[in-house]
Amino acid sequence: MLRMSTLLLRTLRDDPADAEVASHKLLVRAGFVRRIAAGIYSWLPLGYRTYRKIENIIREEMDAAGFQEVHFPALLPKDPYEATNRWAEYGPDLFRLQDRKKNDFLLGPTHEEMFTLMVKGEFSSYKDLPLSIYQIQTKFRDEPRPRSGIIRGREFVMKDSYSFDVDDAGLEVSYNKHRQAYVKTFDRLGLKYNIVSAMSGAMGGSKSEEFLAPCPTGEDTYVLCNGCGYAANVEAMVTITAPYKGDKVGAIEVLDTPNTPTIDSLVELFNSKYSANISAADTLKNVLLMADEKPISVLVPGDREVDLKRLGANISGVKDLRLFEDADFAKFPKLVKGYVGPQDAKEFGLKLYADPRVVEGSHWVTGANKKDKHAKNVTCGRDFIVEEYVEAAEVKAGDSCPKCAKAVVIDRAIEIGHIFQLGRKYAQSLGLTVLDKEGKPVVVTMGSYGIGVSRAVAAIAEQTYDELGLCWPSEIAPADVHIVATGKEDHPFDVAEQIAKDLEAKGLEVLLDDRREASAGVKFKDAELIGIPKIIIVGKSLADGKVEIRDRKSSSKQEVVLADVVKTIVQ
RNA sequence: CGGGGCGUAGCGUAGUGGCUAGCGCGCCUGCUUUGGGAGCAGGAGACCGUGGGUUCGAAUCCCUCCGCCCCGACCA
Numbered sequence: 001m002l003r004m005s006t007l008l009l010r011t012l013r014d015d016p017a018d019a020e021v022a023s024h025k026l027l028v029r030a031g032f033v034r035r036i037a038a039g040i041y042s043w044l045p046l047g048y049r050t051y052r053k054i055e056n057i058i059r060e061e062m063d064a065a066g067f068q069e070v071h072f073p074a075l076l077p078k079d080p081y082e083a084t085n086r087w088a089e090y091g092p093d094l095f096r097l098q099d100r101k102k103n104d105f106l107l108g109p110t111h112e113e114m115f116t117l118m119v120k121g122e123f124s125s126y127k128d129l130p131l132s133i134y135q136i137q138t139k140f141r142d143e144p145r146p147r148s149g150i151i152r153g154r155e156f157v158m159k160d161s162y163s164f165d166v167d168d169a170g171l172e173v174s175y176n177k178h179r180q181a182y183v184k185t186f187d188r189l190g191l192k193y194n195i196v197s198a199m200s201g202a203m204g205g206s207k208s209e210e211f212l213a214p215c216p217t218g219e220d221t222y223v224l225c226n227g228c229g230y231a232a233n234v235e236a237m238v239t240i241t242a243p244y245k246g247d248k249v250g251a252i253e254v255l256d257t258p259n260t261p262t263i264d265s266l267v268e269l270f271n272s273k274y275s276a277n278i279s280a281a282d283t284l285k286n287v288l289l290m291a292d293e294k295p296i297s298v299l300v301p302g303d304r305e306v307d308l309k310r311l312g313a314n315i316s317g318v319k320d321l322r323l324f325e326d327a328d329f330a331k332f333p334k335l336v337k338g339y340v341g342p343q344d345a346k347e348f349g350l351k352l353y354a355d356p357r358v359v360e361g362s363h364w365v366t367g368a369n370k371k372d373k374h375a376k377n378v379t380c381g382r383d384f385i386v387e388e389y390v391e392a393a394e395v396k397a398g399d400s401c402p403k404c405a406k407a408v409v410i411d412r413a414i415e416i417g418h419i420f421q422l423g424r425k426y427a428q429s430l431g432l433t434v435l436d437k438e439g440k441p442v443v444v445t446m447g448s449y450g451i452g453v454s455r456a457v458a459a460i461a462e463q464t465y466d467e468l469g470l471c472w473p474s475e476i477a478p479a480d481v482h483i484v485a486t487g488k489e490d491h492p493f494d495v496a497e498q499i500a501k502d503l504e505a506k507g508l509e510v511l512l513d514d515r516r517e518a519s520a521g522v523k524f525k526d527a528e529l530i531g532i533p534k535i536i537i538v539g540k541s542l543a544d545g546k547v548e549i550r551d552r553k554s555s556s557k558q559e560v561v562l563a564d565v566v567k568t569i570v571q
Numbered sequence: 572c573g574g575g576g577c578g579u580a581g582c583g584u585a586g587u588g589g590c591u592a593g594c595g596c597g598c599c600u601g602c603u604u605u606g607g608g609a610g611c612a613g614g615a616g617a618c619c620g621u622g623g624g625u626u627c628g629a630a631u632c633c634c635u636c637c638g639c640c641c642c643g644a645c646c647a
Contacts, residue, residue: 013596013608014583018640028582038639086647093646110647144572144645152646160647219646308644418647448647488605521607540606548606 001500002479004513004526008045011526021217023461024149026470030529032457039146039154046530047457049478051157054456055136057188057475058159065181067132067161072114074138078104080113084429095140095154107140112426112448115162119444120432126166129434129444130174134161136453148217150458151414157454162422163447166434171421171445175207178449182211182417189456190473192463193416196222196231208420211451212413215462220413223395227406234410235313237395238402244361249377252343258372261338263302266374270365279303284364284378286340287392288324288350291315295324295332297345299354299386302365304393314391315353334369341367341375342384354386355393414459415452422446464553470531471553479511481569482532486520486539495562496538499547502566528552534569 009031018035019025027033032047043051059069081087087094087106095107108114115133123131136159146154163174179195186193191213198208210233212222224231232238255274260266263280270276283302288295289311300306312321329337334348343366345352358364360381368375380386398407424443427433433441452459464471474480481503485496493514500510511532513523520539527535537548546559549568560568 010581010597011608012582017577017583020641035639090647112647139647141646145641145643147641420647422647450647484606486606517605519605519607519609521605521609523608524606525608537606 001504002045002509002511004511004518004523005515007511011529019149021148021151021462022465023151023217023458026465026529027149027458027461030470030531032470033150035149037154039143039152041150041153041155041454046478050472050476051454051457053476053478054189054460055157055159055453058185058451058453059136061181061185061188062134062159062161064184065132065177067134067181069135070115070118070133071135072108072111072118072137074108074140076106076108076114078106080117080430081106084113084426086113093141093143095142108137109139109141110158110450111135111137111160112162112422112446113430116426116430116432116446119164120430123164124434126434126436126442130163130165130170132161132163132174132177134159134449148219148458150454151217151462152219153454156452159451159453161447161449163449164427164432164444165446166436166442166444168445171423171447175419175421175447178419178447179209182419182449182451185451186211186213186416188475189460190464190475191416191456191460194222194224194231194413196233197236198233198418198420206421206423208418210415211417211419213416213459213463214411214413215459216412217462218412218414220415221410222413223399223408223410225401225404225406225408227401228404230401230403230408234307234395235310235391237310237391237399237408239356239391239393240400240402240405241356241359244359244380246362248361249363249379252375252377252383254368254370254373254375256372257374260372260374266365267302270374278365282365284342284358284366286342286367288328288335288340290320290322290324290328291318291351292320295328295335295348295350297340297342297350297352298390298392299342299352299358300393301355301357304355304396306392307394310394311390311392336367336369336371339367339369339371339373341369341378343375343378344369345384352384352387353390353392354380354388356389356391357393358386358389414455414462416456416459417449417451419449420447422448465531466553469529472531472533474533477532478530479509479532481508481534481536482511482513482527482530483536483538484513484520484523484527486523486537487542488516492538492542495542495547496536499536499538499562499565503569506566506570508569536565536569 011031012029015025016028031044033041033043036042078087097105139158140155143154146152165171165174193211193213196210196212198210221234223237257269260269263283267280270278280303281301285300285302287298287306298306342352358380363377363379365376366378397410401408424445427444432444436442461470483496483500485493500512503510533552535550541559546561548557549560550557
């Protein structure tokens with residue numbers, strides 16, 4: 001039994017100054033966590049109970065799916081991470097340290113290497129597969145910017161699983177098993193979530209889905225179709241287009257358009273000076289970028305920005321992508337800033353990419369590659385040739401769903417799980433093979449599956465809190481029942497004590513507020529802040545042989561005679 | 572790494588060159604109170620982030636470093 005009189009707990013009346021999001025404020029105020037350094041938190045007794053319940057639910061569901069739990073060190077030698085080149089690739093995000101002999105070590109940011117090597121060390125036959133193993137482990141990432149309390153920390157707990165299969169069909173099966181297990185897990189955790197396709201498949205065809213818990217303070221943006229349920233990370237959102245059906249237009253006309261370096265100024269001048277009736281969507285924006293230090297141009301309709309994240313995720317064969325700077329314009333004097341058009345891309349040595357909306361036959365108002373001049377009737381396929389189509393334009397609410405063409409909405413969410421088909425990358429570089437039926441070695445194919453355990457605490461808090469405080473779903477609350485004894489006589493305290501014992505005998509966990517000095521008001525506030533789903537108040541109505549039972553979430557109250565308390569709670 | 576903000580008691584904060592650094596919450600003692608963050612009285616608790624400088628005098632002005640928060644870049 002937890003007793004408020006002895007619990008290591010001090011609730012705070014004021015929000016901590018360094019907290020911004022609700023889960024952070026409330027978890028600190030309710031005495032669940034304390035900050036130790038940026039992105040590094042301690043768990044106090046109440047918080048740790050909730051944390052462990054989440055961990056246990058995840059563990060139960062993994063075990064139920066037939067996955068085996070293992071445990072690796074958090075402190076790891078450099079070697080395996082050199083073999084996969086991540087010692088170098090991970091960069092400053094990796095916490096590195098040395099032992100007394102000056103050997104390099106790291107604090108594991110993720111454990112693909114360890115899992116792969118463990119399987120390599122034990123198994124060597126196709127008969128041993130499929131295999132799925134997991135661990136619940138503290139991970140370390142020296143994030144450039146930890147934020148939002150425990151939603152994004154530098155030390156955090158993750159459940160990570162890996163599947164090992166002989167072939168792609170097997171990987172598909174393992175992937176789907178994990179997907180199912182995740183659905184069960186998040187349902188039990190009481191989270192609302194969407195399963196969202198995370199990558200379009202442009203990148204090596206590896207399948208990947210994210211489990212996103214919608215919440216306004218989330219840092220991920222995704223699109224959702226309320227018509228058919230399609231959901232995708234903005235990076236993976238696919239643009240649907242129709243073939244151009246408009247009129248054919250005449251040859252390019254170059255027009256004087258002084259002082260129109262922006263789309264807005266261009267549209268305004270165009271319509272007034274040339275009595276046209278165009279909108280930003282009729283203009284073509286030529287966004288110049290450096291892709292691995294080679295100049296490229298990305299064409300998007302003038303009413304949209306280029307979304308660098310989308311472009312980066314969808315452009316193939318490019319590692320480093322950045323917008324043109326003045327120094328770059330200096331290197332390419334033929335490119336007139338603000339008046340670039342795709343007509344002369346070849347001559348300029350620009351690789352021409354375009355958003356799918358720039359369809360064959362469509363014509364545009366765009367730069368004439370001369371200062372203060374724009375061109376109209378610039379037609380795709382005639383006046384310029386798109387070398388490669390790429391998803392580059394920002395996604396807007398109201399864009400068409402690629403499945404059913406209805407308007408999509410854009411929402412924010414916390415990423416609580418991520419599953420994907422890793423393929424053979426790690427098995428290859430670490431030499432994980434098994435012998436097939438013919439006795440030939442085949443490289444194993446892997447899947448990788450993560451759940452943010454500590455993050456889930458915050459995500460659930462975010463989705464369930466109200467103006468009074470935290471409000472936990474019953475499976476993960478720090479206790480099942482919070483009993484508050486009020487008054488100055490011994491009697492209510494004795495009764496509360498007895499109810500607590502009776503409930504415990506039924507297998508329920510109880511937090512008993514047995515503080516004699518605290519006023520009733522303080523105890524009520526604390527109970528609401530802490531957010532245990534059932535609150536029993538022993539006091540006033542004891543005169544009628546009754547106690548009050550409150551539901552934290554609905555705020556509903558009922559008076560129950562003592563003899564019925566346990567029965568009422570248990571049902 | 573770029574931009575912005577902040578560091579004063581466990582928490583929230585006041586204090587823009589001048590006495591012993593102030594207040595609220597929390598904490599301790601006593602009395603009163605006990606169904607909505609109680610009242611009175613008394614108390615403990617601060618190297619004012621660090622180091623240097625200016626000055627008769629620095630929490631306050633200047634420089635350095637460190638830490639923290641927000642926006643962006645970044646994020647299996």
